[in-house]
Amino acid sequence: MLQLRPGCECCNKDLPPDSTDARICSFECTFCSDCTDQVLNGICPNCGGELVTRPRRPADKLVKFPASTERVFNENCSAKGSEGNVD
Template sequence: MLELRPSYECCDTDLPPQSADARICSFECTFCAACADTVLLGKCPNCGGELVARPRRPAASLAKHPASTRRIVKPGGCAKAA
């Protein structure tokens, strides 16, 4: 089950679990669409994997399986992908 992290790794902006703006890699590193598209160029800075739209959990399932409260933030933000 996806962790549904509560913030973006680069900019530490709050991320509601139902947001369509989240991008993740296969390890669930989580970034906003703006950082993913313009800074990271669709590539995860942690593993090099592809960043894709994070699926949204239906409200009924979210009540039973809530989003994580664990924030993961990259110190200094994210650098451009190489």
């Protein structure tokens, strides 16, 4: 089951469970669409995987299977994103 982490690891923007703005990789690293597009170019800075739209859990399921409250923030995210963009 996906953790549905509460915020962007790059800019710390809140990403509630029903957010259409959340992006994840296969390891569930979580970013907002702005950081994904403008900083990371669609690639996870942690694992190198593709960042895709995070599925949303139906509201009635959140009661029994709540989203994670663990917030992950990497203040060096923008530096990692720019390092990976060298052609």
